[in-house]
Amino acid sequence: MTHRPEGPAKAAARYLTEERVGIQKLARDFAMKEVLPVANELDPVQGTIPDRLREQMAEMGFFGLLIPEEHGGLGVGVFEYCLVAEELARAWLSVSGLLARGNGMGGGFTPEQRAEMLPKVARGEYLGAYALSEAEAGSDVANLSCRARRDGDEWVIDGTKMWCTYADQSDYLVLFARTAPDKDPAKPHRGISAFLIEKERGGFPAGITGTKVRKIGYHGWHTWELAFDGFRVPASALLGEEGKGFYLAVSGLEVGRAHTAARAIGLARAALEDSIAYVQQRVQFGRPIGDFQSIRFKIAEMAAEIEAARQLMYSVATEIDLGGCCSGEAAMAKFVASEMAERVTSAAVQIHGGAGYTTDFAVERHWRDARLTRIFEGTSEIQLRVISDEPLGKAP
Template identity: 70%
Template sequence: MSSSQDGFMTEERRAIQAMAREFAMKEVLPIANELDPVNGEIPMELRDKMSELGFFGIMIPEEHGGLGLGAFEYCLVAEELARAWMSVASIMARGNGLVGGFSEEQRARLLPKMARGEFLGAVALSEPEAGSDVANISCRATRTDGGWLINGQKMWCTFADGADYLAIFARTGAEIDPRRRHAGISAFVVEKERGTLPDGISGNTVRKIGYRGWKTWDLSFDDFFVPEDAMLGQEGRGFYGAMSFLEVARAHTAARAIGLARGALEDSIAYARQRVQFNQPIGNYQAIRFKIASMATDIEAARQLMYSVCAAIDSGRRCDTEASMAKLFASEMAERVTSEGLQIHGGAGYTTDFAVERHWRDARLTKIFEGTSEIQHRIISDSLLGKVAEAR
């Protein structure tokens, strides 16, 4: 689909977009159509091709082997990949400096491998009682000779088995202070063998309805040892590290949602042209035409908001409220548009013979991860109204 992108697009960005679109439609979409219905995993060959194109290093500086580009280019590529398979647009984020706070030594040693797709990560952050409420982390790391012992539970750790390292968030400080619950949380980067869970970590896979192509895990840590130099940044500052990348993460989720919605739109246009009822294509009926017009308008509105947020991020301007707006609007839009796409397909849409059901299932997740729609509403309203004072 074309769009009015002239205010943001350069020739370089158009070339990146075209390259990513060709890769997504020729390489990713056929694999998604084959493997998603049978819950197959993203092939290593596809990841290798992504590495060759530099997708894992878009935002990594050139001096560390990356492309040295910004959030705008990162989200351009993410939209194109998500249009084919959201999981592939998501695995791209497992490079690109997944977590911040690396020391200079860690950056020099690890970022070049990350840019080449050889060092991809998984984040162990959420817990049974710490989902949206990240500050409620109870998984604990206690000091021992030469490092730390981690004990506790983690949930929703996608790619824990396939990753080359785990970013683990655990409480190293004293007992939780009700007034400063975020204090005392530290982050650790633990290198591991790809395809396994290290000794001291056990897990069970989550039975998901979508987000296929890779596994999501619930993890248990039982005296899991990490060395002293595995700590990421300063002790007790892990919460801030987890929050620091959220503007980019939420723009990335908006891009993925837009890609999913675009997939539903494009598939619906094709279906409306070829599906004949009452002796004519259903695309001739006003009810279908107006649905498609509204779908396209919603997608373009979300895209332009996402572009604006990416431009702000790349300029260095703080835009956490606007990033929440983009994530909220795009994810809500994606569920609505993909549902309309399924409706246009009729009974065929409720089968796995058409990709629109995949777009619909995956769009539903965008309203949950990287902060639920309810959390985004809270962030935006707090920015506009201020936080509500406690009653006395």
């Protein structure tokens, strides 16, 4: 008897338990009914994600997916986190990014801080933003120049930060600054510390000023360049051990890259689904263009690429949940999914023809946003560096 390989539905069934299907459906219904109409309305005018969407996400427990039940979260795993991310990204990439303002934060908290703050995070009342990258420290995170010096019972912070998305609307910032007086050229990652900066939602405290970054996509919220000028925080604002902030910064990379892969897959799926609808109603030469083999094969290639990336992401998320170390595989998932997303969304624009190059159809949004997935959470080139380290060893 000839063995038939598993199709996508059968392969997915090995991962998708009844509980996971329920979470996926909840996220899908919310994304399509609530998020997508808002995205279609606000992205073209660079409007801001409404508070009500954030409040609805909190009510459904989305900010507490990775937070233990004892702290008010759902206590599920990275797999479920990625399921929700894919569904939200299918509607609007920016809303899927809101997930990480809750679930992705909290690293370095003391047990007392976790007990106090994580329930508020799970309720969507205490959402954070990262202040890590700088103009000369993007991929080279160890090259930070923002400094924090001790002055009695306070730290005084001076310097600038780039790419701080959601910094204005967050309830706190996690800031990374150099606390060692001098950088060690041999080990520049040493001497970096992390700080918890609590703030009022909607603005910045005295000593911090922000300039909006002019983006071509990822609308719905603002990304900031922040300037710290003699900004003071209490000594207790230090997160974790002094000088060990670099390790805190990189500790969540596997989860972050799986999350980004899921978001890229959601964008690509949006482009595919929009294209399927379009080719069935667009008529040329007296027939729907979906009848032409060139279009059918393009749709088939898009579907195959999406499913291949999804299965890799499922595998990586499962490995993370099992407690395994999979930095190389997480880099592969992020690389494969983000590169795929740009190809698939570009193909969707092509399928739509001239209409795809207008703002009348959402495929241009998917295309713009997909381009970003190759850059944030580590560029594609950084992922290739991580992947190549395993078979070849670390480069000097």
